[in-house]
Amino acid sequence: xxxxxxxxxxxxxxxxxxxxxxxxxxxxxxxxxxxxxxxxxxxxxxxxxxxxxxxxxxxxxxxxxxxxxxxxxxxxxxxxxxxxxxxxxxxxxxxxxxxxxxxxxxxxxxxxxxxxxxxxxxxxxxxxxxxxxxxxxxxxxxxxxxxxxxxxxxxxxxxxxxxxxxxxxxxxxxxxxxxxxxxxxxxxxxxxxxxxxxxxxxxxxxxxxxxxxxxxxxxxxxxxxxxxxxxxxxxxxxxxxxxxxxxxxxxxxxxxxxxxxxxxxxxxxxxxxxxxxxxxxxxxxxxxxxxxxxxxxxxxxxxxxxxxxxxxxxxxxxxxxxxxxxxxxxxxxxxxxxxxx
Numbered sequence: 001x002x003x004x005x006x007x008x009x010x011x012x013x014x015x016x017x018x019x020x021x022x023x024x025x026x027x028x029x030x031x032x033x034x035x036x037x038x039x040x041x042x043x044x045x046x047x048x049x050x051x052x053x054x055x056x057x058x059x060x061x062x063x064x065x066x067x068x069x070x071x072x073x074x075x076x077x078x079x080x081x082x083x084x085x086x087x088x089x090x091x092x093x094x095x096x097x098x099x100x101x102x103x104x105x106x107x108x109x110x111x112x113x114x115x116x117x118x119x120x121x122x123x124x125x126x127x128x129x130x131x132x133x134x135x136x137x138x139x140x141x142x143x144x145x146x147x148x149x150x151x152x153x154x155x156x157x158x159x160x161x162x163x164x165x166x167x168x169x170x171x172x173x174x175x176x177x178x179x180x181x182x183x184x185x186x187x188x189x190x191x192x193x194x195x196x197x198x199x200x201x202x203x204x205x206x207x208x209x210x211x212x213x214x215x216x217x218x219x220x221x222x223x224x225x226x227x228x229x230x231x232x233x234x235x236x237x238x239x240x241x242x243x244x245x246x247x248x249x250x251x252x253x254x255x256x257x258x259x260x261x262x263x264x265x266x267x268x269x270x271x272x273x274x275x276x277x278x279x280x281x282x283x284x285x286x287x288x289x290x291x292x293x294x295x296x297x298x299x300x301x302x303x304x305x306x307x308x309x310x311x312x313x314x315x316x317x318x319x320x321x322x323x324x325x326x327x328x329x330x331x332x333x334x335x336x337x338x339x340x341x
Contacts, residue, residue: 018180021187023215030200030210033174035164037157038204040100042178044090046204055099059106066107067117101128114138126156158185165190165197172198175213183211184227191217191224270297279307286310 047061090096104127107113115138117123124143126132132143146160157177164173175186183201190199190213199213217224271278271285271293278299279287284307286293292310293301301310 018183021216021220022183022209022211023219024209025200025212025215027202027210030212031172031198033200034168034171035173037161037164037173037175037177039153039157039175039177039179039182040103041090041096041153043176043204044096044099055102059103062103063107063110063113063117066123067113104128108133108135108140111138114140124160126160132160154179154181154185157182158189161186161199162189162193162195165195165199166193169196172200175199175201176204177201178203178205178208183213186213187217187220187224188227190214191221270294271299273297273299273305277304277306279305279310 043065044062047058047065104125107123108125114123114135118135118137123135124132124146125135126146130147130149132146134141134143146163148156148159150156150159157175157179161173161175165171175182186199186201195214197214201211201213203209271287273279273284273293278284279293279297282288284293286297287307287309290309293299293305293307295301297305299305299307301307
């Protein structure tokens with residue numbers, strides 16, 4: 001949450017985890033996918049946003065991308081084609097949700113487009129309805145097996161990808177998505193369901209890696225079971241609140257009785273104070289964050305530590321021990337030994 005000088009920083013823990021754990025594969029070395037699950041929100045960033053175009057213009061561009069089945073439709077909207085209009089839509093949850101609804105409605109209501117685009121492929125559209133719609137050779141039908149009341153896109157993407165992978169062990173399912181949570185969920189469920197089919201995760205943006213989910217799950221099988229908990233962490237339980245407009249967490253005043261963070265996280269916070277009268281000023285990382293020093297800190301959190309937030313805990317530990325008792329002398333010897341080290 002904070003840098004060493006106390007300044008807030010953007011949390012990148014999940015992104016770093018993905019980069020460190022992913023097993024990359026060259027696209028030319030893998031077979032063509034038999035099925036593709038596309039994160040539309042990620043795909044929208046790769047489409048060219050016409051500066052003077054209307055919503056209908058953008059929908060036409062999107063339809064062309066779907067029918068062409070190309071991975072790279074053009075320059076990314078995050079770079080030279082970025083416009084004020086794209087930022088207002090893609091960075092705002094409410095606007096993006098409205099655009100996704102318009103796209104789904106436009107696709108499913110255009111019979112000519114569906115007849116052409118689904119001659120050789122099946123198209124499954126998942127919108128606001130709990131029941132996805134499948135289109136094959138222009139004919140629409142509900143996909144009862146993919147019905148879900150869940151609202152989070154990362155859950156729906158994972159659900160559909162795993163469903164397709166379970167249907168045919170010889171299949172190759174490709175997920176077109178950049179989301180770190182989707183990466184964690186795919187690895188977890190691939191291992192948990194004991195799947196054998198090929199499953200890859202590929203960014204819609206040119207130059208980014210293609211991840212072999214199958215090999216990632218196998219290589220890190222010892223820690224993959226913990227990935228599900230990673231997806232559940234939001235920060236909202238420990239004093240942060242969500243800004244749905246910009247998709248970020250912002251701090252707020254702590255409520256009485258609410259911990260600053262999970263206990264196992266607090267134990268990892270440590271300062272590097274080494275002076276004889278350690279932890280007296282703002283340079284102490286723990287003191288600056290109003291946290292008690294612990295045995296993990298360089299100061300040891302003992303009697304040499306002057307962090308006022310550690311006093312209550314120390315006083316409680318020593319409250320019933322007379323100064324001249326054997327136990328008190330023993331503890332003092334322990335502190336002296338740590339200082340010597």
